Amino acid sequence: xxxxxxxxxxxxxxxxxxxxxxxxxxxxxxxxxxxxxxxxxxxxxxxxxxxxxxxxxxxxxxxxxxxxxxxxxxxxxxxxxxxxxxxxxxxxxxxxxxxxxxxxxxxxxxxxxxxxxxxxxxxxxxxxxxxxxxxxxxxxxxxxxxxxxxxxxxxxxxxxxxxxxxxxxxxxxxxxxxxxxxxxxxxxxxxxxxxxxxxxxxxxxxxxxxxxxxxxxxxxxxxxxxxxxxxxxxxxxxxxxxxxxxxxxxxxxxxxxxxxxxxxxxxxxxxxxxxxxxxxxxxxxxxxxxxxxxxxxxxxxxxxxxxxxxxxxxxxxxxxxxxxxxxxxxxxxxxxxxxxxxxxxxxxxxxxxxxxxxxxxxxxxxxxxxxxxxxxxxxxxxxxxxxxxxxxxxxxxxxxxxxxxxxxxxxxxxxxxxxx
Numbered sequence: 001x002x003x004x005x006x007x008x009x010x011x012x013x014x015x016x017x018x019x020x021x022x023x024x025x026x027x028x029x030x031x032x033x034x035x036x037x038x039x040x041x042x043x044x045x046x047x048x049x050x051x052x053x054x055x056x057x058x059x060x061x062x063x064x065x066x067x068x069x070x071x072x073x074x075x076x077x078x079x080x081x082x083x084x085x086x087x088x089x090x091x092x093x094x095x096x097x098x099x100x101x102x103x104x105x106x107x108x109x110x111x112x113x114x115x116x117x118x119x120x121x122x123x124x125x126x127x128x129x130x131x132x133x134x135x136x137x138x139x140x141x142x143x144x145x146x147x148x149x150x151x152x153x154x155x156x157x158x159x160x161x162x163x164x165x166x167x168x169x170x171x172x173x174x175x176x177x178x179x180x181x182x183x184x185x186x187x188x189x190x191x192x193x194x195x196x197x198x199x200x201x202x203x204x205x206x207x208x209x210x211x212x213x214x215x216x217x218x219x220x221x222x223x224x225x226x227x228x229x230x231x232x233x234x235x236x237x238x239x240x241x242x243x244x245x246x247x248x249x250x251x252x253x254x255x256x257x258x259x260x261x262x263x264x265x266x267x268x269x270x271x272x273x274x275x276x277x278x279x280x281x282x283x284x285x286x287x288x289x290x291x292x293x294x295x296x297x298x299x300x301x302x303x304x305x306x307x308x309x310x311x312x313x314x315x316x317x318x319x320x321x322x323x324x325x326x327x328x329x330x331x332x333x334x335x336x337x338x339x340x341x342x343x344x345x346x347x348x349x350x351x352x353x354x355x356x357x358x359x360x361x362x363x364x365x366x367x368x369x370x371x372x373x374x375x376x377x378x379x380x381x382x383x384x385x386x387x388x389x390x391x392x393x394x395x396x397x398x399x400x401x402x403x404x405x406x407x408x409x410x411x412x413x414x415x416x417x418x419x420x
Contacts, residue, residue: 001130006271007228008256012059035257049128054228055090055190079114089139090190138189176219218248231256269296306337313341327356
């Protein structure tokens with residue numbers, strides 16, 4: 001039995017894109033759909049028995065008709081080939097108010113063939129070409145539903161978070177014990193697990209996440225734990241090297257198929273492939289696990305620190321651009337140079353050098369002579385990022401915190417520039 005695990009598709013993320021005149025769609029929407037097409041091609045060509053999306057099919061809870069149409073087209077292709085798909089509900093799929101439909105509910109409502117939805121913490125048995133598979137689904141919990149309970153009244157946000165963690169841990173253990181030991185079982189969870197690296201998920205994570213311990217999800221009745229919500233692929237618990245029982249199931253985040261911003265610049269993108277032998281005893285069924293990379297749109301940062309004695313700053317920056325793989329990428333250019341040098345470097349020349357890029361997110365200039373000035377000395381003459389850097393330094397903010405804040409500020413400025 002072969003399972004394809006991916007997560008955080010986020011159809012609808014269209015930042016750093018432009019309108020394709022031939023289709024009228026954002027080029028970034030095309031990026032995300034082409035990644036899904038590559039995944040579907042792999043499933044069709046490699047005898048995959050189940051495609052599992054571990055949450056967040058769309059960017060938001062109210063996807064457009066176009067986004068729903070394009071997603072449904074891909075699911076229909078898998079369904080027509082006899083490959084079932086399991087869709088777990090993630091935090092971006094949940095409605096804003098209780099009683100409203102979640103983003104993927106239409107598939108279960110219409111009883112679309114070969115498409116199964118995990119909207120509650122429960123066990124489901126999904127028929128596959130290789131036999132039945134049990135899936136313990138752990139969707140993102142509704143904090144609103146928790147707050148509506150009488151016993152939750154008067155609890156603070158931190159107390160609510162702790163109560164959610166406690167209830168989820170108990171429910172997972174209870175559902176795991178109810179699994180049939182004669183049928184292979186995996187878990188699909190859209191959760192944050194303690195120990196995961198979340199740095200590249202900063203811009204998409206909302207609010208104060210509940211965090212589960214690895215022991216809460218690594219139940220011995222399971223062969224594999226397929227996680228979503230964090231965009232960086234990582235293996236929290238590797239498979240037992242010899243297939244021996246007792247170590248618990250492998251636990252992994254597949255990561256997202258495409259990056260959403262520069263915080264994911266270094267992340268590999270793709271999906272996980274899991275092979276299970278249904279005839280083996282419980283706890284010894286996982287026979288293979290691997291990560292398959294896809295051709296995601298790259299994010300590339302070009303840093304050019306121009307020496308003070310450089311007589312031709314434009315040529316220096318152009319050479320820095322040529323050394324980086326900017327062709328087809330989403331690119332930001334960060335210059336550090338003097339005010340006099342900056343006056344001799346025109347954006348039009350830089351954009352000409354960056355023309356092979358898919359999209360130029362920003363061109364930021366950090367003027368070395370201005371950063372040495374006091375913050376209150378003619379602040380209106382400073383570039384926004386330079387002024388922010390000087391303010392943060394003046395406030396004694398740590399270097400790491402400065403880096404994070406400056407990155408977010410740069411992305412905000414880029415989004416304003418794109419909208420204009």
